[in-house]
Amino acid sequence: MSKICEITGLTQSQQDKWPLSHSLMIGESKLKMENISASSTEELSKDILEFVSKQEVSKSVTERKEGIIKHLKRRFDIKFRGSKLTTFGSSKSGLGLRNGDVDLCLEFSGEKPKKVLNKIARMLRDDGMEDVTLIAHAKVPIVKFVDQRSKIPIDISINNSLAIYNTNLLKTYSDCDSRVRPFILAIKQWALHRGICNAAYGTFSSYAWTLIALHSLQTSNPPVVPNIQDGSKRTLKVIDGTEYDITMSDKPTELLMDKNSQNIGELLINFFESFALNWPWDEKVLSIRSGKNITRNSKKWKQQKPFIIDAVIDEHNVRLGKHSLPVEDPFDTMHDLSRVLRPDGAMEIREEFLRAFKILSEGGDWRKLTETKFPELVNDTANTDLFEDLRKMESQDVKEILEDLQSELSVLESEIEVRNSERKNAIDMSKALRKNAELQKAENKIANTLKPRREKIEQVKKQRDSVNNNYIPVHWIENEMSKVFQRLTEDVDLMRAPSLQKEKELFSWFFELQSMHEHSKKTRELHGEFKKLLREQKTALFELDNVKESGKDISVLGDYANFDDLAHRLLLEMNPMHTEKRKLKREIGRLEAWLRISGRKGGAKKNHHNKKRSKKNNYSKKRDNINVAEVKSRAAAGGSLSLSDLDTLLSSGGLSSITKEQTKEDGNRKKKSRKKNFSPHRGNRGRSKKGM
Ligand code: CTP
Ligand code: MG
Numbered sequence: 001m002s003k004i005c006e007i008t009g010l011t012q013s014q015q016d017k018w019p020l021s022h023s024l025m026i027g028e029s030k031l032k033m034e035n036i037s038a039s040s041t042e043e044l045s046k047d048i049l050e051f052v053s054k055q056e057v058s059k060s061v062t063e064r065k066e067g068i069i070k071h072l073k074r075r076f077d078i079k080f081r082g083s084k085l086t087t088f089g090s091s092k093s094g095l096g097l098r099n100g101d102v103d104l105c106l107e108f109s110g111e112k113p114k115k116v117l118n119k120i121a122r123m124l125r126d127d128g129m130e131d132v133t134l135i136a137h138a139k140v141p142i143v144k145f146v147d148q149r150s151k152i153p154i155d156i157s158i159n160n161s162l163a164i165y166n167t168n169l170l171k172t173y174s175d176c177d178s179r180v181r182p183f184i185l186a187i188k189q190w191a192l193h194r195g196i197c198n199a200a201y202g203t204f205s206s207y208a209w210t211l212i213a214l215h216s217l218q219t220s221n222p223p224v225v226p227n228i229q230d231g232s233k234r235t236l237k238v239i240d241g242t243e244y245d246i247t248m249s250d251k252p253t254e255l256l257m258d259k260n261s262q263n264i265g266e267l268l269i270n271f272f273e274s275f276a277l278n279w280p281w282d283e284k285v286l287s288i289r290s291g292k293n294i295t296r297n298s299k300k301w302k303q304q305k306p307f308i309i310d311a312v313i314d315e316h317n318v319r320l321g322k323h324s325l326p327v328e329d330p331f332d333t334m335h336d337l338s339r340v341l342r343p344d345g346a347m348e349i350r351e352e353f354l355r356a357f358k359i360l361s362e363g364g365d366w367r368k369l370t371e372t373k374f375p376e377l378v379n380d381t382a383n384t385d386l387f388e389d390l391r392k393m394e395s396q397d398v399k400e401i402l403e404d405l406q407s408e409l410s411v412l413e414s415e416i417e418v419r420n421s422e423r424k425n426a427i428d429m430s431k432a433l434r435k436n437a438e439l440q441k442a443e444n445k446i447a448n449t450l451k452p453r454r455e456k457i458e459q460v461k462k463q464r465d466s467v468n469n470n471y472i473p474v475h476w477i478e479n480e481m482s483k484v485f486q487r488l489t490e491d492v493d494l495m496r497a498p499s500l501q502k503e504k505e506l507f508s509w510f511f512e513l514q515s516m517h518e519h520s521k522k523t524r525e526l527h528g529e530f531k532k533l534l535r536e537q538k539t540a541l542f543e544l545d546n547v548k549e550s551g552k553d554i555s556v557l558g559d560y561a562n563f564d565d566l567a568h569r570l571l572l573e574m575n576p577m578h579t580e581k582r583k584l585k586r587e588i589g590r591l592e593a594w595l596r597i598s599g600r601k602g603g604a605k606k607n608h609h610n611k612k613r614s615k616k617n618n619y620s621k622k623r624d625n626i627n628v629a630e631v632k633s634r635a636a637a638g639g640s641l642s643l644s645d646l647d648t649l650l651s652s653g654g655l656s657s658i659t660k661e662q663t664k665e666d667g668n669r670k671k672k673s674r675k676k677n678f679s680p681h682r683g684n685r686g687r688s689k690k691g692m
Contacts, residue, residue: 009313018347020354025309031354033273034361044265047366051189052182055098060386064150065091065102072156075123076106080116083108088160088167095174095184095210097192101144101153105160113158117143120156128579139335149586150386161239162331165246166207169228169330173214176225176252180217182264183224187213187271194352195374202342203349208327211288211337215327216271218291224267226255227291229330244331269360276357279350285326289333301326301336308350311343318342325349390594398598402591409584416577423570430563437560443547446540453540457533464526467519474520481513 003012008025015022023029057065073085089103090096108116114136121134121143132145142157157163174180191197191209199205204212217224228249235247249255262270280286284293285301296302304321311320320343322336329335341349359369372378390398488506492498498506 008309010309014312018351020358021347021351024354029354031276031358031361033277033357034363036269036361036363040363041263041265041269044268044360044366045263046265048182048186048264048268051366052185055096055185057098061150061152064147064386065152068147068152068154069102069104072104075127076108079119079123080106080108080110082110086164088164089155090206090210092167093171093174095170095181095188097185097188100206101155103163104154104156105164106156106158107161108158114141116158117141117156126575126579128583148583149590159240162244165237165244166329166331169248170210170214172228172248172252173217173225176228177217179224179264179267180214183217183267184210184213186264186268190356190370191352192378193370193372194348194355195377196345196349196352198377199340201377202340202345204325204327204337205340208337211327211330212286213271215286215288216274217267218288219293220260220262220267220270222258222260223256223291224260224262226252227288228252228255229289230255230291245333246331272353272357272360275353279353281325285323285328285336287328289328289330294328296323296326299326299328306343308343308346312347320346386590387594387597390591390598395595395598398591398595402588402595405584405588405591409581409588412577412581412584416574416581419570419574419577423567423574426563426567426570430560430567433558433560433563439547439550443544446544446547449540450537450544453533453537457530457537460526460530460533464523464530467522467526472516472520474517474524477513477517477520481510481517484510484513 004010005015005022005026008015008022010018010022020029020031024031069085069087076083076085084107086105086107087102088105090100091102106116106120117134117136121132124132124143124145128148129145130148132143135142135144140157140160140163142155144153144155146153174184188197188206188209191204192206195201196203197206197209199208214225218227226249229245229247231247231249233247234245237244237246274280280293283296285296285299287294287299301323303323306314306317306319306321308320308324311317320341323338324341324346325338327337329337338346356369358364484506488503488510
């Protein structure tokens with residue numbers, strides 16, 4: 001049974017985990033600021049500036065980042081027409097550590113954001129990116145992935161416009177004074193290495209720490225930076241139906257009255273002192289929008305139950321009441337950055353402030369201050385040197401690996417080509433069979449019209465003939481009628497007047513012609529219809545011949561659905577081959593680049609032995625050995641493994657092959673995996689570094 005403190009209710013292990021907080025709670029804290037000499041603050045400043053100088057991202061990594069962004073832009077241009085890809089976060093503001101992620105925002109209104117993210121995740125997996133994860137239920141849903149070559153982590157969000165504005169705000173603050181960037185990086189480094197910079201694990205996000213650090217620079221005496229959101233002329237912006245005040249001064253430096261001349265060491269000591277001795281969050285909210293602490297009451301952000309101490313005592317309660325350590329977002333002022341905190345996380349934060357102050361007040365240095373507590377939470381894997389593994393190799397070996405990869409690529413390409421042409425054939429066959437089926441339908445349709453039309457022709461013919469068997473052309477009758485009519489109605493020469501008999505005959509002839517005219521007209525109509533039907537019948541027979549002619553007898557080859565299925569299967573087979581092809585091409589490109597560079601610089605070791613070796617085995621072994629050793633040591637350290645890592649591990653003897661020497665070899669790493677249990681997170685939470 002562990003001993004429980006009667007005052008705080010903390011168990012013995014909790015007291016051991018948070019000794020400084022516990023002493024403070026029971027009123028036994030001995031923390032106070034010793035006299036810190038000017039030389040020690042200068043020493044601290046020097047160490048911080050040296051650390052900051054190492055945070056510059058190398059040219060090759062910058063190029064790599066730009067290359068990835070360019071590649072993504074090209075892919076998104078095709079997939080999401082009219083979209084825009086923008087970089088934000090620390091890689092834009094310059095307030096990032098060397099291994100920070102790249103935050104990208106895709107502005108696109110054509111489809112729902114979650115659907116777009118799903119498509120992006122699929123696309124990235126097809127492109128062979130590692131650890132593609134879709135975090136759909138966060139405040140801002142994202143897809144995260146890792147670029148396999150450089151290990152640069154990348155987050156993509158959709159229509160995250162406010163983040164673009166707040167990045168701009170942070171950048172403007174950073175440009176106000178040369179101490180802002182080193183100060184913020186120092187706080188981020190401390191928070192990251194002390195395990196309290198991970199929203200997914202219940203501590204503050206990197207962004208929240210940036211705001212906390214800035215707030216300290218606004219409230220120092222005199223301030224290092226002004227409140228640049230001040231001003232009478234306000235700029236309002238509606239985003240997703242909500243109006244935000246995104247006012248920002250264009251001449252921020254003119255807002256400062258007095259000049260603060262403290263060095264970074266002093267600023268950092270003041271920072272920890274104020275949090276350790278005057279914990280602000282009992283009564284206040286940190287607000288860079290206001291440039292000072294504002295009261296919880298004015299913000300209506302009363303701390304809600306369960307409070308931190310009650311929540312950590314209750315071991316089943318992982319939830320923490322709202323507004324535990326409130327930090328207001330500068331634009332989304334209803335957003336409290338402490339909403340992600342969990343009880344243990346909040347306790348860790350308090351303990352770390354006390355520890356930092358204790359170390360500094362006792363003359364401890366930067367290294368002690370930022371000692372790594374949970375190595376697994378620190379992303380040290382970003383390969384800032386794209387050619388690290390190649391540097392140790394003889395250039396002849398690199399060339400041989402290159403040749404090996406090139407021949408692997410050409411085999412793969414011909415395999416893809418074979419499948420491609422098989423697939424094309426299958427598609428052609430399916431099309432032909434489908435066309436045949438359609439032609440058959442057309443043939444039946446035409447044939448079905450022939451019989452009824454034939455009957456109709458017979459019927460019309462009969463009718464026509466019955467109306468007037470002696471068919472006399474209408475125009476002749478009309479001529480005759482007009483002649484008779486003329487004779488009947490012309491002026492009469494009295495000397496030659498026709499006899500009555502003659503006149504009667506003429507009249508009777510006229511009436512007969514009239515009747516003949518009517519019959520003949522009917523006959524003409526029926527004859528017209530008869531001719532039309534005959535024409536139609538002829539056309540139909542002609543079409544029928546054509547259809548029969550074009551529909552070759554390929555139905556014996558089977559159903560078109562079978563060929564569709566074959567084409568689909570071949571496509572599925574080719575997908576991983578394409579991924580592999582892209583991987584090979586990338587690696588070939590890297591080796592070629594290295595050989596070019598090292599050729600120019602004479603960088604790679606030259607192979608003077610000129611030995612004839614069993615080619616294939618030697619290259620592969622060399623490459624694989626480096627890989628296997630790296631994967632095994634990562635597995636031994638409890639680090640994360642991708643599927644291809646597992647594959648490497650299994651094909652080299654599985655987990656049991658991780659020898660004692662290997663684990664012993666890296667004592668620190670072994671400690672890492674043991675220490676894991678004491679980390680501030682609980683349960684099986686996602687291992688993603690960033691959260692909300
Ligand atoms: N962001 C935000 N609200 C949050 C978290 C993040 O608006 N609750 C935005 C901010 O613009 C922030 C960006 O998302 O700059 C990226 O967040 P994150 O990666 O946590 O911070 P970075 O400043 O990029 O830090 P890092 O160098 O660790 O990547
Ligand atoms: Mg970031």
